[in-house]
Amino acid sequence: MSSRRLSTLALTPSDTAAIKRGARATARFAHRRVAMPAAAFLVDSVDSLFNFIDEFSDSVDEVRKAMARARSERYTISAHRR
Numbered sequence: 001m002s003s004r005r006l007s008t009l010a011l012t013p014s015d016t017a018a019i020k021r022g023a024r025a026t027a028r029f030a031h032r033r034v035a036m037p038a039a040a041f042l043v044d045s046v047d048s049l050f051n052f053i054d055e056f057s058d059s060v061d062e063v064r065k066a067m068a069r070a071r072s073e074r075y076t077i078s079a080h081r082r
Contacts, residue, residue, distance in 0.1 A: 011019075
């Protein structure tokens with residue numbers, strides 16, 4: 001069986017139009033079923049990452065405040081015990 005290249009095929013104008021319609025339909029399908037869900041997933045993931053970073057930063061600030069409070073209380077307690 002010999003392999004034929006697309007350039008050597010004798011395509012009629014209706015064949016060419018059918019190929020173009022198929023390509024457009026495939027592109028629409030890929031856009032609707034693949035690209036858009038992938039983009040939505042990426043946006044949701046990035047949004048979740050930013051929320052995580054914000055909450056982590058808030059937690060770090062709370063820990064710093066608590067440690068500063070604990071340090072100041074430690075010094076006042078030891079000063080009263082002397």
